[in-house]
Amino acid sequence: MHNQIDSFRVALDARPVSSYQWWILxxxxxLMVTDGYDAHVLxxxxxxxxxEWGVEKAAFGPVFSANLLGLTVGALAITPLADRFGVRRILLASVVIYATLTALTVFVNSLSSLMVARFxxxxxxxxAMPCAMALMSDYSPPRLRTMMVTMAACGFSFGGAAGGFVAAGFISSFGWHSVFIAGALAPVLLLPFLLKYLPESLPRLLRDQPPYIRLRKITARLVPDWQPPVASVAQNEPEQGSRLTVIELFRHGYARPTLLIWSTFFVSLILVYFMxxxxxSLLLESGMKLSEANLVTSVFLFAGTFGAVCLAWLADRLQHKVRLFSAVFVSGAVCTIMLGLHHENPRYLWGLAFVAGFFIIGGQLALNAFTNNFYPSHVRATGAGWALGIGRFGSILGPLFGAMLLAMHIPVPQIFFYCAIPAVIAAWLVIQVHLPAPVPSADSERSDGANVTLDLSASTAKAP
Incomplete structure (x- = not known):
């Protein structure tokens, strides 16, 4: 199958980006806007x-963690199903799940029911997110794959930022229920377009028998003259019936970088989800109005969209990509500390929130694109999903850590200082990630990925 994927990549890269590719993007x-909105709306x-309920804000720490535990379960359990049964159908099922439960959230009346709904x-x-990124990667030309995958992922932070503006405008007039109603309505309206226009993943279509009727309908809109060559199977390509796609993340030299990537996600998402x-709530502690605090948080998230695009553009032009990521995480740590020091000063707060979001959210989104493109196509959704899934354990700790610090009444500057530490650890971990060296009979998809992802080319894989 991998020779067919390579042939498709070459044909796709030789042509201008089609209107259908832009439509998929x-x-x-x-879709990621709706996903990000619902993930951050709480x-x-x-x-x-x-x-309204007469409880302390710190009491919502377990609710945040239940939401993030659900994100973890989804990333770990659903993405292997996507590689096995098709990314498109699993993606659509994920959209139905979170749209339905967001709508049902308007009926909750206690912390326990809110916890179940958010889980x-x-x-x-x-x-949804790793499936969407895997699908975008399949149909992006190699020369633009990093940028297009990152642009799709940016919808997540943009949706989170939009939630702040919706909350600032709706809560005072229509109550908190309206914020969840908006979050449920958007994916429902989008779903018919997804059903009609989204293609199935490339590896899944190549599992059909010749003459590949479903695949030809897609390629006719992308590379009309391309014909799938006869498939050849590499020694390290799993059988089509393989159930344990996660094992592929530890074979053929991927074990060490996989563990490093997982660890980087774990510590970086502690900071991301704490913020x-x-x-x-921390800005409210400083005397800021709720609407203003939500708008500052929206600026923080919106800056992540801008940061991700800029970092992806820069990464495509640098040889040593992991050094860039390390510098980004260090910058995020510095910005977190500075945000804590100046949280009471409106003169600096908005600018610091933007810069912090640029590095913290933007760096994480770019890291998502890196991980998605790091692995071969037959385990791409699993690789991205498990990195996010393992990282979600860190995201669960972030809100709990913040709730603990708030309950202890620690000064706000010290809270921000403590939460900058994971970013420093992430910088140390990511700089050690290396693309596996080529091995005999290795699939050519890995070589393709090395040349178009955020990591290094095969010739420099030993010295990122």
Whole structure:
């Protein structure tokens, strides 16, 4: 199969980007906007919920973690199903799950019911992002794959930022329920377009028997003159019936970089989800109004969209990509500390929030694209999903860590200082990631990935 994928990549890279590819990018970006909105919306409504229900904000720490635990389960359990049964169908099922549960959230009336709803909703959201990135990677030309995958992933942070603006405008007038209604309505409206226009993943279509009727319908809109060559099977390509696709992440030299990537995700997402979950509440502690606190958090998330695109553009032009990531994480740590030091000064707060989001959110989104393109195509969704899934354990700790610090009444600058430490650890971990050296009979897809992803080419894989 891999020789067929290589042939398709070459043909795709030789042509201009088609309108259908831009349409796929637009749909997946909009999908990620709805996913990001629903993933972040809880942070914006917690202050209103705490006031209405008469509970401390710190009591919502387990609710944040339940949501993130659902994201973890979704990423770990759903993405292997996508590689086995088809990315498209699993992606659509994930959208139905989180749209339905977001709608049902308007009926909750206690912390326990909110926790259950957000856990199940998280399962759908956790499966959607890696599936969307894998699909975008399949149909992006190699010369633009990093940029297009990153642009799709940016929808996640843009959706999170949009949640702040919606909350700032809706809560005071329509109540917190309206914020969840908006989050459920958007993916429902998008779903018919996804059903009609999204293609199935390339490896899945190549498993059909010749003459590849489903595949030809797609390639006719992308590379009309391309014909699939006769498939040849590499020694390290798993059988089509293989169930344990996760094992492939540890074979053929991928074990060490896989563990390093997982560890990087784990520690970096501690900081990311601490900021997403508690930044509005911490700003309220400084005397800021709720609407202003939500807008500052939206600026933080929106800056991540801009940062991800800029970092992806820069990464495509650098040889030593992991050094860039290391510098980005260090910069994120510095910005976190500075945000804590100046959290009471509106003169600097907005600018610091933007710069912090540029590095913290932007760096994480670019890391998602890196991981998605790091692995061969037959385990691409699994590789991205398990990296996010393992990282979600860190994202679960982030809100709990913040709740603990708030309950201890630690000064806000010290809280930000403590939460900058994971970014420093992430910088140390990511710089050690190396693409496996070529081995005899290795699939050519790995070589293709080395030349078009955020990592190094095969000739420099030993010295990133």
């Amino acid at each position: 637009l749909l997946l970006t909009l 942070a914006y409504v917690v202050p209103a919920l705490a006031q 199940i909703c998280g399962i759908g959201m956790g499966g 997403i979950s508690w930044l509005p």
